[in-house]
Amino acid sequence: MSDVRLSNGSPTLERTDPRVPDHPKPSACRNLFGSVDHEKLKRDFKRHMQEMEKDASAKWGFDFANDTPLPNSRFDWELVDCKDVPNFYCAQTRREKGVCPAGNNNVDLNGNHNCVVAPCEDGDRSDGQMECTEQCPGQRKRPACHDPSAQNKRSHTSTDEVICPSLSQSAEHTPRKKSPKRQT
């Protein structure tokens, strides 16, 4: 299954972890409840992923599968050159595009934590934008970009030396609130 997204900090599939030298004891290696129906599991995962993607699309007004903003989005999405965003986001892009080109891009939720903006969701669509800028001044996404110390730390955990490889040159969509009030 190569179409799997690795989460933040997941060891890669290639990594063989030498934390404990001895091999698992055979007695502990056991199948507890009979064999798994892999095909059905795959189908169920696909369904779940689609649901998650749908939720994420609705939440962010963005079609993650096709990398395009949805019409009538509450956000204005603009293209940003990868060189202008903190390494943390480049690294994410690299890994996600590199490891799993399939269209399940929900991990944006991972990095950006949908919960941060959640209060905005209650707002009415038409006047929600104003409310949002007022209610969520501490939106984590953008402040994090302006805090070099914070993002340096994080990028260390996910990518070591490899920063901004060729793929990361590609431009990336970054959501901006429609109301320009708080933009710097």
Added chain:
Amino acid sequence: MGEKLLCCEVDSIRRAYQDANLLNDRVLLTMLKAEEHYLPSPNYFKCVQKELVPKMRKIAATWMLEVCEEQKCEEEVFPLAMNYLDRFLSVEATSKTRLQLLGATCMFLASKMKETVPLSVEKLCIYTDNSVHPGELLQMELLVLSKLKWDLASVMPHDFIEHFLSKLRIFPSTKHILRKHAQTFVALCATDVNFIASPPSMVAAGSVVAAVQGLYLKSLDASFSSQNLTNLLSQVIGSDPDCLRACQEQIESLLESSLQQVQHHNNTKEPKCVASDADLSCTPTDVRDINI
């Protein structure tokens, strides 16, 4: 590379130092407020699950504990994994054949939350006798995360144990042993369905009292008499002393029954939680504790 070093030094895993500044009442109160948020639904077997029964949870838990112990995971990993498992099962009907996949995934997540060198996907799959593929485990990880709303910072009994220990006037060496015993009780509770809905603070307090009892610490100091300690800790967690006493007794009887089970299996299988043979009922000693 730091990682290489860690791999060789199995005996001395690096940990952050305990931050004494965090052991104050303000933090404790916040934890007491937060803990309910992470409690699984107490009756998910009846209300959510169609196929699963408590016995299957026990089987999965026993296996998970075995894996965590064999991999020398940090003490928190197993109870935390069980918390994830219970929380997932509280919201998502799961088939029997996928319970082990869920258990492995929860260990994977808990290990990443708590350890400097987390368990690898491959190793966990080997422990399922390769009935689960690495890719499936990673997909399951995403599903679990989404069902837990990405909130993995559960308040755990281990967090409370430190606070309780800081309130007792004991030697560091005694504290160490007491912590080990209490942690063993917590792990034991995590395997038992009857504790699913018990608040972590209660499990922790019950475990500490039971550990003090088992270690005969009351002979050191009058404040360690069961009565006094129960009163103190129940006050700390804002609970009724009788509730705490009931919890402690429940833990002790759970220990007794699992010790009996272990004795049955002793010949064929390596014991999981073993008392020194001498006196079962009052020495809840785990073999891992003795050599420290």
